[in-house]
Amino acid sequence: MKKFAIFLLVFISCFTLSSCKKKDNLEELSANLSTYSMQIELNTQEKRAEVKQTLNYINNSDAILRVLKFHVYPQFFKEGAVDKVVGPTKMNDAYPNGMSYASFDFSAVMVNNESVDIVFSGENNGILEVELPYSLMPNKSINLQFNYSLTLPNAEHRFGYGENTINMANFYPIACVYENGQFNTEPYNANGDPFYSDMANYNVNLNINKNYVVAATGELVAKTEDAEGMRYEYKANMVRDFAIVASNKFEVISAQAGDTTVNYFYFNDDNKDANLKAGVDAINTFNKLFGTYPYKTFNIVKTDFIYGGMEYPNLIMISADILDADDYKNVIVHETAHQWWYGMVGNNEYSLPWLDEALTEYSSMLFYDYNEGYNFTHGQMIAASKENYTLFISVYNDVLGEIDTSMRAVNEYSTEPEYTYCIYVKGVLMYESLYQIIGEKNFVNSLKFYFDNFKYKNATKENLIYAFETTSKTELKNFFDSWLNGKVVIK
Numbered sequence: 001m002k003k004f005a006i007f008l009l010v011f012i013s014c015f016t017l018s019s020c021k022k023k024d025n026l027e028e029l030s031a032n033l034s035t036y037s038m039q040i041e042l043n044t045q046e047k048r049a050e051v052k053q054t055l056n057y058i059n060n061s062d063a064i065l066r067v068l069k070f071h072v073y074p075q076f077f078k079e080g081a082v083d084k085v086v087g088p089t090k091m092n093d094a095y096p097n098g099m100s101y102a103s104f105d106f107s108a109v110m111v112n113n114e115s116v117d118i119v120f121s122g123e124n125n126g127i128l129e130v131e132l133p134y135s136l137m138p139n140k141s142i143n144l145q146f147n148y149s150l151t152l153p154n155a156e157h158r159f160g161y162g163e164n165t166i167n168m169a170n171f172y173p174i175a176c177v178y179e180n181g182q183f184n185t186e187p188y189n190a191n192g193d194p195f196y197s198d199m200a201n202y203n204v205n206l207n208i209n210k211n212y213v214v215a216a217t218g219e220l221v222a223k224t225e226d227a228e229g230m231r232y233e234y235k236a237n238m239v240r241d242f243a244i245v246a247s248n249k250f251e252v253i254s255a256q257a258g259d260t261t262v263n264y265f266y267f268n269d270d271n272k273d274a275n276l277k278a279g280v281d282a283i284n285t286f287n288k289l290f291g292t293y294p295y296k297t298f299n300i301v302k303t304d305f306i307y308g309g310m311e312y313p314n315l316i317m318i319s320a321d322i323l324d325a326d327d328y329k330n331v332i333v334h335e336t337a338h339q340w341w342y343g344m345v346g347n348n349e350y351s352l353p354w355l356d357e358a359l360t361e362y363s364s365m366l367f368y369d370y371n372e373g374y375n376f377t378h379g380q381m382i383a384a385s386k387e388n389y390t391l392f393i394s395v396y397n398d399v400l401g402e403i404d405t406s407m408r409a410v411n412e413y414s415t416e417p418e419y420t421y422c423i424y425v426k427g428v429l430m431y432e433s434l435y436q437i438i439g440e441k442n443f444v445n446s447l448k449f450y451f452d453n454f455k456y457k458n459a460t461k462e463n464l465i466y467a468f469e470t471t472s473k474t475e476l477k478n479f480f481d482s483w484l485n486g487k488v489v490i491k
């Protein structure tokens with residue numbers, strides 16, 4: 001009975017809030033953002049792409065810029081560097097047909113139509129530096145062009161291809177975030193999703209063999225066929241990245257969640273309707289709990305991918321390796337929650353992976369409080385997390401004598417399990433403890449506050465604590481610090 005009463009209260013208050021608030025107009029809000037435009041010719045036979053990319057870069061910092069820096073993540077998928085994209089225990093799964101490497105070569109880099117010299121720096125030359133011909137003042141823009149060709153590795157990864165899908169994510173030069181007087185140039189890492197970017201606009205045209213079906217970030221504004229193949233035209237306003245998955249095996253089913261059309265791209269799936277429903281239920285639930293998803297399209301995409309799933313704006317990859325039907329739906333719910341935590345409220349996923357990941361994982365647990373008919377409950381999942389975490393700690397203590405359980409940057413974990421247990425499992429236990437301290441109403445209202453104040457921005461640990469402290473009127477800095485620093489003992 002109590003649960004039902006809480007259920008009504010939360011939903012009535014959300015309904016009241018959402019009915020008097022206007023939906024965000026992304027076209028208007030994104031007017032002063034940088035715009036990426038791409039013409040992509042994707043050769044599905046050779047798994048090779050020719051890309052002409054232009055970028056109207058707007059200096060939204062208050063600094064005068066003489067150089068711009070870009071992440072070129074495919075550099076880490078090249079020969080000699082792949083130990084940075086997959087941990088040693090996952091190599092065989094990622095490369096089932098043996099080692100395979102990417103290529104990535106620029107044929108031209110231009111600024112305002114003039115060729116410029118380029119310099120690579122950082123680990124594996126993962127950073128491209130472009131010197132500007134003049135100082136770029138705050139609020140001023142400059143045009144860059146990058147022409148390049150790339151070959152995808154035969155790797156079941158976010159950048160690669162498997163038996164069923166071609167995954168083109170993190171494939172293009174993307175501007176590094178400028179903050180605290182410098183560009184943020186943290187490299188790729190095998191742990192987690194080591195990305196950090198600003199909101200931007202995208203116009204992407206993709207030419208591809210007509211037997212292929214394409215899922216991508218943004219809205220499909222045109223699809224035309226000619227003798228050469230199929231041309232897909234996408235437009236995405238106010239997103240922090242752009243991803244594409246293509247397959248000649250895809251079938252698509254769709255349903256509506258609020259103003260958002262949810263599409264499920266799948267192959268070999270006996271549970272397709274239930275999987276689509278999980279995505280629809282997740283969008284509906286998080287719309288009410290956190291704030292409205294403002295995008296028209298959301299794509300759930302079954303993908304050849306070694307990890308459970310992966311989030312991109314308007315597109316989530318769900319691994320075809322997940323055979324358990326409940327686990328598959330649970331990953332859909334988790335990755336959908338990332339649309340709020342990472343997609344809209346951004347953060348540095350390299351140095352603060354817990355900020356989006358722990359909240360996303362806990363959001364899945366909240367989901368089960370509001371959705372019946374799933375074979376998981378919030379309580380069961382917390383109990384399982386606690387059991388798994390204490391077992392992990394005791395095994396690590398036996399083997400190593402001690403363990404650092406702090407929630408730190410992705411590169412500071414020496415193994416993948418250590419990363420997973422400290423960020424996801426311990427992260428969930430941290431939020432459960434907070435939920436118990438401040439109560440459900442304050443907890444949910446804090447997340448609404450956090451979303452409303454930091455959506456479309458990059459949030460920090462301080463922003464998150466501010467949201468919880470302001471809403472619950474409780475001092476929580478010490479609470480977060482003791483969990484984050486590894487001082488809390490869980491028994």
Ligand SMILES: [Zn+2]
Binds near residue numbers: 335338360
């Ligand atoms: Zn995640």
